[in-house]
Amino acid sequence: MASLPPLIRRRFLSTSTNVPKKWAVKEVTKLNFKESLEEFKDHLAGSNFVAVSLQKTGSFSAAWHRPQPFDTADTSYCKAKYAAERFQLLQFAACPFTLRASKLTPHPYNFVLFPRDELKLGMPSYSFSVQTSHLTSMAQEGFDFNACIYNGISYLSRAQESAAKVRIGNPSPSTYIMNSSSTHTVADTVFLERIKSRVKHWKNACRSSKKDDALLSSLRKLVLGSELYGSRPCMNIDVCSERQIQLALEMLREFSDELVPLIIPAKGGGTQAVRVVLTSSKEDKDSFERELQNLEEEQNQRVRGFREVIDLISASQKPVVSHNALNDFTFIHSKFLSPLPTNVDEFMDSLHLVFPHLLDVNHMMKNIGPLRKVTNIHAAISYLNNHYFAPIDMENLPQENEEGTVHRHNVVKMCYLFAKLCSILKIPDNAMTSNNALLAPAPEEYTNISNPYPDSPQESINDDIRIWTKNMKKVSCNHLVFLWGFRSGMTAGMLKSLLHKSHDVFSEEFDVRLVDKSCAIVVFWRPGLSETFLDFVSSEEICGSLREIVSEGLRASSYEAYKRVCRLGLWEANLAESLDRALEDPDCLVEANLAANCKEIYWSSDSTINFDNL
Amino acid sequence: MNTHRPVRALSRALSRALSNSSSSVQPSSTFPLKNVTKSNFEPALAELRRHVAAADFVAIDLEMTGITSAPWRDSLEFDRADVCYLKVKDSAEKFAVLQFGVCPFRWDSSKQYFIAHPHNFYIFPRQEILATNPAYEFLCQTTSIDFLAKYQFDFNICIHEGISYLSKGQEIEALRHLSLAYEDELLAKWSNLKEPVHMPVVKMADTLFTERMKNIFTEWRDGLLRNSNGELQLQGNSNDSQQQLRIIFFKMRPALSLSGFTSHQLRLIHLVIRRHFQDLAYVQINGEKTCQQRLVVRTDSKDDRELLMKEVKDEHCRQAEVKVQAAVGFRHVIDLLSSEQKLIVGHNCFLDIAHIYSKFVGPLPSTAEEFVSSVNKCFPYVVDTKMLLNANNVLQQRMKKSQTSLSSAFAMLCPQIALGKKSTDLAFQSCVKVEVQVDDLRSSNWNSGAKHEAGYDAFMTGCVFAQTCSHLGIDFQSFLPSEHLAHNEKLQKHINLLYLSWSNRDIIDLTSGKKNAVSLGYTNHKKRYPEILFENIALIWGFPSKLKARDIRECISKVFGPTSVTSIYHLDETAVFVQFNKEKFVSEFLILKETLERSDGPVSVLHPLAGLLEGGNTQAANYETYKDICSSPSSKILFADQADAVGTKWKNKLIESKAAMESLERESFGEKNEVNTAFVFC
Secondary structure, three states: OOOOOHHHHHHHHOOHHHOOOOOOOEEEOOOOHHHHHHHHHHHHHOOOEEEEEEEEOOOOOOHHHOOOOOOOHHHHHHHHHHHHHHEOEEEEEEEEEEEEOOEEEEOOEEEEEOOOOOOOOOOOOOEEEEEHHHHHHHHHOOOOHHHHHHHOEOEOOHHHHHHHHHHHOOOEEOOOOOOOOOOOOHHHHHHHHHHHHHHHHHHHHHHHHHHOOHHHHHHHHHHHOEEEEOOEEEEEEEOOOHHHHHHHHHHHHHHOOOEEEEEEEOOOOOEEEEEEEEOOOHHHHHHHHHHHHHHHHHHHHHHHEOHHHHHHHHHHOOOEEEOOHHHHHHHHHHHHHOOOOOOHHHHHHHHHHHOOOEEEHHHHHHOOHHHOOOOOHHHHHHHHHHHOOOOOEOOOOOOOOOOOOHHHHHHHHHHHHHHHHHHHOOOOOOOOOOOOOOOOHHHHOOOOOOOOOOOOHHHHHOOOEEOOOOOEEEEEHHHEEEEEOOOOOOOHHHHHHHHHOOOHHHHOOEEEEEEEOOEEEEEEOOOOHHHHHHHHHHOOOOOHHHHHHHHOOOEEEEHHHHHHHHHHOOOOOOHHHHHHHHHHOOOHHHHHHHOOOOOEEEEEOOOOOOHHHO | OOOHHHHHHHHHHHHHHHHOOOOOEOOOEOOOOEEEOOOOHHHHHHHHHHHHHHOOEEEEEEEEOOOOOOHHHOOOOOOOHHHHHHHHHHHHHHEOEEEEEEEEEEEEOOOOEEEEOOEEEEEOOOOOOOOOOOOOEEEEEHHHHHHHHHOOOOHHHHHHHOEOEOOHHHHHHHHHHHHHHHHHHHHHHHHHHHOOOOOOOOOHHHHHHHHHHHHHHHHHHHHHHHOOOOOOOOOOOOHHHHHHEEEEEEOOEEEEEEOOOOHHHHHHHHHHHHHHOOOEEEEEEEOHHHOEEEEEEEOOOHHHHHHHHHHHHHHHHHHHHHHHHHHHEOHHHHHHHHHHOOEEEEOOOHHHHHHHHHHHHOOOOOOHHHHHHHHHHHOOOEEEHHHHHHHOHHHHHHOOOOOOOHHHHHHHHOHHHHOOEOOOOHHHHHOOOEEEEEOOEEEOOEOOOOOOOHHHHHHHHHHHHHHHHHHOOOOHHHOOOOOOHHHOHHHHOOOOEEEEEOOOOEEEEOOOOOEOOHHHOOOOOOOOOOOOOHHHEEEEEOOOOOOOHHHHHHHHHHHHOOOOEEEEEEEEOOEEEEEEOOOHHHHHHHHHHHHHHHOOOHHHHHOOOHHHHOOOOOEEEEHHHHHHHHHOOOOOOOHHHHHHHHOHHHHHHHHHHHHHHHHHHHHOHHHHHHHHHHHHHO
């Protein structure tokens, strides 16, 4: 590798230590995870927010796969879910920060992740997709892939952890609850007597075994089934039902204080045996139980890996600030909690249990008109700096020109932007610092992440969508028609003029917008026209120029078809292709009748929109 | 990596020296092989052209981001040859190649040894042109990436510095795209202006601007006509427009260079020129550093104008070609191997060839036969060392029945290279000597110590091949430089035979497209017992997870008789193949399952199959459905999920086949009735 250009070599070697700041981003790999975790825990406890930012291996494969203004909460969730399930997280930046009287104190951490199969169980992820453009831009930002793949921290989701525990099959201390009301059957009594006498013999033998010669003791081992657990003698009691476990535990508890029962799980779930460990005294028993606890803790840490951080954030109940909440939290849910549920409501419920307070910087920006369309944190910061006086007290903001470290500072910039927005939007910074479980009303309006483009906080709960990011008119999904199969290279304007002449319904006001090269949306402003049009297109009487266009391959469908595309996950590169596939499906007609609930969306009335840049 | 490799190699060399101190040890050279990235690609390619042209054979090896996109996509014993191909196709389409090893070997007859030139190309499928296409994506299998990391693969070099490429198909697409781009751009602008919807009420400002430009151009042209010596001024113009219009010469013609106009203004200018000036041409040229220049050029006549426009267009095409040629990148190496028609040597290389085809030639055909015939056109001579090692009894003995993995074959056949020692074993007296040359460094005792690096693996493959040839009785010493190794009679019967799947020893002949070419003395070692009859196989998935193969066999045997099930094979934890002893049982089983599911009566609960159908998610189908499911582009981790995702298709097929079955049923009513009564009473 002698041919490596010096520039790149320097980039690889650069670390955050060359940034002379009070705060420095801490890079965490599996090599320093343990001690960093302790540090993070302290910082988290001392701060009142935590910001998170993710580095993924990809986002959306085609233009129409990204959330569009005309998406409902459900369809945009489907899109985010599709990305979250395929792509992988390579870095999780978490930054606990305090914001008091516009003084910002961040403690940024970059956790480098790689889904290594540490336990050889095919978890956490068999494979993942990668977009070359994403990797290339990460490389330009100085991301170190070797550090990530060699030393990234692995993890298991909560769901995977419970599955893994069964498969690893480590003995666990019993969690027996005395059930006094149970009465013993004859079979129970026989079982109890049998194991009681076995345990008694074994215990006596263990106590007196010191004087035995080697042969005798090994014979005894064979006969009694006695083994060693660490340095302590133990024996196994085979059980074949939950009932027998309870009986065995009950008996052991009454029998002696020096015995510690352990549950040996069977491969594939259930319990195989109860292992009895003999301790020499009360103190020895306590110390053994402590040992077991430590062992379990260690084992759990090994299994959870990075997820420990997620658990800490969740347990802290601190408000979590993110920049693109829907995308980020679908990733977090699918990688660290459990597989994503099918619809957005279940997702929100499930997420809410883990992260009760979520704040989306993107949503807060929507309240400042000109920032509606800004998605870049840096651009937003410079806009706010130029237009508002809202000083935030923080040691120097990271600069763009620090080569090779851009990606490390994103999370700090986000904290800074958040602080600015709080100050401009006059959100009292103590509103969220109180330990009260309910948030103060002001910030609550920014917590809804289900809708990517809420027009106003009150309406964000509804399934409203809109077409453009500027002035909007409310439009019901029923008024929308998807058109595809037209000649390639058509612009929205050409399409509009074509339609204008084709049928009466187009004599009234309507709008056309291209979704991608292959597909367009038509909005009818008068109710009922969309149905008239759809009926006409599919009827026998179709005539005139519309007949001609349709015979050239034009197809039309209602918003239902689009919802179907998202729900079934027909993610073709062109929306037209996906819509065709959705209509191919035989169940299509049945479902169309069921879906009677109409949603409202927003449609821009701004006529100066440039159709070509869509 | 920079620091790791030498250290590792050194420590290896040391330990080797210590452990082998009794045998005669030569200090093995440890210079690195030739690593090629985009920064040194051009010179390395030029050099490789020379080496390949002179080579007797070229060994190759690939490192990929993964092998199987789901556990059940692994090659299984129950895979028919066409299914094997579908699995290979899926793998080649989904995963990327990160490293490509090419190692030309040339026999030096004067010195009586081979000279090898191991090259290690880092490649990365960056999208350098055609940015409008959907984002390029590939899959990574976590264990494969981890495996590469274990062998110190440098992902940073690969992603930062990897050589990009275009397949032949992409190249044609890109050329078309780029050459059209110029015309389209002009056309699009033109059509926009004509577009009534897009042309809002003609603004006063536009009218004034158009008028003014028209005057300026008229003035300039008339000025040119008046004094043809080129000394002309834009009279009466403000400083402002003098800055915007600069007089230059373009292709021997006077021209005005336009700068500082908005795109809207440029569009208006273009319109003015087209409407009012027959002898002026509006052209757009790509200057250095991709900055575009717009010119208004004065031409002598209409013909002259056409000529100029054509010249400009040709130039655009040429530039586009240069750009595309650069983007073709690593594919130049593949084109080189293909055009030189050299013998290509790989180790268990069917998947490698599929990768090469899908990345650098075009989309993989849907059947193995089509694939093989296309491959044969690009690479007429391919030989597989794994095939060779298993083909010959002498070699098998030589290998002492050890594994035929590349590294063990290398250690066994070429100990003098692998271990750096002179063997005293008489059997190895006939060792083929190989000298390695990397740039100016040469060594007859080379060991880069980097296993699972494509370049080194290619080198090992070549060494194994050379040694195997010698064991097959090919005498390199009397080898003429003009002789083509692929035509050697001792080698010829092994050429173009590849393992379609190693796990069930399916062989495919690249020349004829025939599968299972066992006739050539290839002993089928692994006797399948019992024999697999694909038409007797039913596929069952989605059954209760507590059911094991034994339980399923029991369930089915109760209905179809104790000997009805020949074997049961787990695809993964959610699906099994059940092989019946009679073909008709498959359809009977499927129909019975359907009937039971439709009726909810007590009989169906008590039916022996009820255990299998418990939960209501159990699905079953015939072997063809398995093939369909394999050909689907999606890859769910569990087979049951995959089958459900592919769902709609096989359901439809099932209905068709059921209809066919029913008509068949009516014909053989008596027979069916017999079976039905058997259900009730067993």
